[in-house]
Amino acid sequence: MRFSSAAVALAASVGLADAAAVPANTGIKGFNYGAFFLNQQAKVQSDFAYEFNRAKSLPGTSGWTSARLYTMIQWGTQSDVVSAIPAAIETNTKLLLGLWISGNTAAVNNEITALKAAISKYGTKFTNLVIGISVGSEDLYRDAAPGEVGTSPQYLLDCIKKVRAAIAGTALAGAPIGHVDTYDSFLNGTNKAVIPAIDWVGFDGYPYWETTKANSISDAMTRFYDGYDKTVKLAGSKPVWVTETGWPITGKTNNLAVASAANARTYWQKIACGLIAKKVNLFWYDLQESQWGTASPDFGIYGAGDLGTLTPRYSLAC
Numbered sequence: 522m523r524f525s526s527a528a529v530a531l532a533a534s535v536g537l538a539d540a541a542a543v544p545a546n547t548g549i550k551g552f553n554y555g556a557f558f559l560n561q562q563a564k565v566q567s568d569f570a571y572e573f574n575r576a577k578s579l580p581g582t583s584g585w586t587s588a589r590l591y592t593m594i595q596w597g598t599q600s601d602v603v604s605a606i607p608a609a610i611e612t613n614t615k616l617l618l619g620l621w622i623s624g625n626t627a628a629v630n631n632e633i634t635a636l637k638a639a640i641s642k643y644g645t646k647f648t649n650l651v652i653g654i655s656v657g658s659e660d661l662y663r664d665a666a667p668g669e670v671g672t673s674p675q676y677l678l679d680c681i682k683k684v685r686a687a688i689a690g691t692a693l694a695g696a697p698i699g700h701v702d703t704y705d706s707f708l709n710g711t712n713k714a715v716i717p718a719i720d721w722v723g724f725d726g727y728p729y730w731e732t733t734k735a736n737s738i739s740d741a742m743t744r745f746y747d748g749y750d751k752t753v754k755l756a757g758s759k760p761v762w763v764t765e766t767g768w769p770i771t772g773k774t775n776n777l778a779v780a781s782a783a784n785a786r787t788y789w790q791k792i793a794c795g796l797i798a799k800k801v802n803l804f805w806y807d808l809q810e811s812q813w814g815t816a817s818p819d820f821g822i823y824g825a826g827d828l829g830t831l832t833p834r835y836s837l838a839c
Contacts, residue, residue, distance in 0.1 A: 544652075544653060544697035544720055544721050544760060545760055546760050546761075546762065546799075546800055546801050546802050547800060547802065548584075548797065548800035548801070548802070549587050549615065549652060549762075549802040549803070550584045550585045550586070550587060550797065550802075550803055550805075551576070551585060551586070551587030551588050551589055551615070551617065551803070551804045551805070552572075552576055552585065552588065552589070552804060552805050552806070552807060552808040553588075553589045553591070553764075553765060553804055553805070553806050553807055554569065554572060554573075554588050554589065554590060554591075554605060554808075555591060556590075556591065556592050556594070556595070556596040556603055556605070557596040557597075558812050558813040558814065559810075559811065559812060559813050559814025559815070559816060560813040560814050561596075562813055563595060563596035563597050563604075564596070564604065564605070565604050566604040566605075566607050566608045566611070567608075568604075568608075569588075569604060569605040569608030569609070570608040570611050570612050571828060571829070572808060572809070572828065573588060573608060573609065573612040573614040574612055575808065575823075575828040575829065576588075576808055577612075577614075579822075579833065579837055580832070580833065580837065581833075581836055581837040581838035582837040582838065582839065585805075586613075586614060586615060587614065587615040587616070587617065587652065587804070588605065588609060588614050588615070588616055588617070589616075589617040589619065589655070589764060589804040590603065590605055590616065590617065590618055590619045591619040591621060591658055592619055592620065592621045592632065593606075593618060593619070593620055593632050593635035593636045593639065594621070594631060594632060594635045595635075599631055600631040600632075600634040600635045600638070601635065601638075602635050602638050602639045602642065603635065606639050606643060606647055607643070609647075609650055610643060610646045610647060610650065613650070614650065615650050615651075615652050616650050616651050616652065617651075617652055617653050617654075617655060617764075617804065618636070618651060618653070618654045618655065618696075619654075619655045619658055619701075620632035620633070620636065620654065620655065620656050620657065620680075620684060621657070621658065622656060622657045622660060622672060622676075622677070622680045623657065623660050623663060623670050623671050623672055624670055629656075629680045629683060629684075633683060633684065633687045636684075636687065636688070636693075637687060637691075640688075640691050640692060640693060644692070645692055648691075648692035648693050648696075649692075651693060651696050652696075652697075653696060653697045653698070653699055653720075653721060653762075654684065654688075654693070654696050654697070654698050654699070655698075655699050655700060655701050655723055655764070656677070656680050656681045656684050656698060656699070656700055656719075657672065657677055657680065657700055657701070657702075658701045658702075658723075659671070659701060659702050659703060659706070659725060660672040660677055660700075660702065661674065661677065661702045661703075661706035661707070661709070661712050661715070662702055662703045662705075662706040665706070665709075674711050674712045674714050674715055677700065677715055678714065678715065678718055681698060681700070681715075681718050681719065682718075684698060685698065697720035697721055698719055698720050698721075699719045699720060699721040699722060699723050699762065700715055700719050700722070700723060701723030701724075701725060701764045701765070702723065702725065703725050703726075703748075704724060704726065704748035704749070704751050704752045704755075705748070707722065707752055707755055708751060708755060713755065716755065716756060716757070716759060719759065720759065721759055721760045721761070721762055722752060722755075722756045722759050722760070722761045722762070723761075723762050723764035723765075724748070724749055724752045724761050724762065724763050724764060725764055725765040725766070726744075726745050726748045726749055726763070726765070726766045727765070727766060727767070728740065728741040728744035728745055728768075728778065728788075729768055729769060729775055729778040729780070729818070730775065730778075731744050731776075732775050732776040732778075733776075734776075735777060736775065736776050736777050736778045737777035737778060737779070738768070738778070738779065738784040738787050738788065740777065741768070741778075741787075741788055741791060741792070742791045742792065742795075745766065745792055749761070749763070760802075761801075762801070762802040762803075762804070763796055763801055763802065763803045763804065764804050765804060765806045766792060766803075766805065766806060767785075767788070767805055767806040767807060767820040768780070768784055768785040768787075768788035768789075768820070769785065769818035769819055769820045770782050770785050770819055770820070770821065770824075770834050770835070771817065771818060771819045772817050772818025772819060773817070773818065780818050780819075782834045782835045783835070785820075785834070785835050786835035786836055789835065789836075789837060790839065793805060793837075793839070794839035797839060798839075805822075806820050807820045807821050807822070808821065808822055808823060808828075809821040809822070809823040809824075809825075809828060811824060811825040812825055812826075821834075822834060822835070822837070
């Protein structure tokens with residue numbers, strides 16, 4: 522596909538020659554981990570470690586040893602390092618770091634402050650665990666959504682440039698930088714400028730939310746791969762990582778999509794097992810969503826309660 526002249530100009534402004542080596546898909550498996558529980562209580566190191574260790578001992582599957590984070594900042598602080606970092610060191614969990622950039626310029630600056638502090642405090646014990654850095658998460662999607670707070674492609678490119686400059690000369694200098702968004706956001710003409718500026722593309726795909734199309738569980742594989750294949754084509758030589766996908770166990774019916782354990786199991790078989798077989802880097806949503814509150818919809822493999830005593834709500838065997 523051809524970029525518009527505006528897209529080319531935007532891409533040129535970010536300094537593409539500084540990009541890290543292309544990070545191939547190698548079959549990384551992990552989950553998404555938020556910085557707080559549903560009651561807004563911040564997770565501490567023991568909480569993250571408990572979750573990371575549970576992911577490593579799932580019945581019927583193995584190898585879920587990576588974690589995707591949304592922020593480098595401990596919830597409730599301005600720029601303290603998120604306690605997921607020492608928890609990852611404690612449990613030897615690989616990390617896809619996330620930097621939250623929406624809102625205002627202070628957001629990315631505080632994220633970079635926390636990132637630099639983590640490098641300084643934990644050194645190679647931390648940096649050796651990092652498999653990549655995501656600058657932002659669904660910011661382009663939210664920028665176009667009424668009532669949501671996102672960022673423009675130009676601002677996203679500025680943030681990518683800031684992060685590359687911040688890690689230059691550090692042990693994370695070679696860390697591959699990407700951006701996570703929805704496929705339709707990447708397909709937008711001006712937003713395409715982001716692709717040349719990153720080393721990998723993060724694909725978020727949820728057939729459950731695609732309410733303008735046929736999205737029953739029997740349509741799920743078609744819906745997912747329609748977006749994924751378009752993203753792969755757009756990305757060209759850049760690898761596409763699946764950074765979020767899943768099917769809810771409970772929640773309202775969305776168009777034709779019914780939340781249930783049976784449908785979540787089917788979705789796991791069709792999507793997770795297929796991606797695992799293809800060795801596509803995969804970060805599932807979610808290990809546990811309802812904790813200190815009830816999520817609706819709830820995508821968690823585990824329901825509310827002590828992860829150490831619960832059983833998965835559907836089979837994870839492939």
